[in-house]
Amino acid sequence: MTKREEYEQKTEKLLIPIMEANGFELVDVEYVKEAGNWYLRAYIDKPGGITVDDCEVVNRELGDLLDRDDFIDESYILEVSSPGLGRPLKKERDFIRSKGEEVEIRTYRMVDRQKEFRGVLKAWDKDTVTIEYEDGQEQVFERDNIALIRLAFDF
Known part of the structure; x- marks a missing residue:
């Protein structure tokens, strides 16, 4: 398992209780490097669509857990968003x-x-x-x- 896959899996495990508590669906987690920066992205959804407030709630809760567990070596930018239009079918x-x-x-x-x-x-x-x-x-x-x-x- 690559470091990237390990980070994505560990992040998914942290997100599952947050998703269940809020009635959200975890669409995907990705850890990618773009333009020299690492990004940890969580894509979430719910019937009727995700709001900015929903993303902020998840970002704050996930951020606290990531700070506590501190398993990602590199510095990275955490982003939580809806999958948006044209979302890829993966799972x-x-x-x-x-x-x-x-x-x-x-x-x-x-x-x-x-x-x-x-x-x-x-x-x-x-x-x-x-x-x-x-x-x-x-x-x-x-x-x-x-x-x-x-x-x-x-x-």
């Missing part, structure tokens, strides 16, 4: 929640001379994801070739 519950919704898929390698696809999420398993196009045609993608799958959004 099984993301797929369950998004079944029947329009998704965008970006592939690593060309499929039918393109790398970007958009359709309704129909089915998935550990190896594949199936979407349906407006014309009723379905397409199956190998999970190994999916760089990104997220909810589609229109502006």
Whole structure:
């Protein structure tokens, strides 16, 4: 297990009681380096959407626990936010929640001379994801070739 994975898992464990106490859902935790800074990000959600106040509550409680446990070696910036539009589908519950919704898929390698696809999420398993196009045609993608799958959004 990498240090990054270890930090994410430990942070998730700290977040679970906070999520349960507030009726929130933990969507994802990531520990990433961007522009020379480390970020520890928690993405949370609830029916009807997350507010700034919700994020502040979780940030304060999580921050206190992280200060107490102090398991992250580097200095980092803690961010708590909603997953927002175009949230990536990563976990099984993301797929369950998004079944029947329009998704965008970006592939690593060309499929039918393109790398970007958009359709309704129909089915998935550990190896594949199936979407349906407006014309009723379905397409199956190998999970190994999916760089990104997220909810589609229109502006």
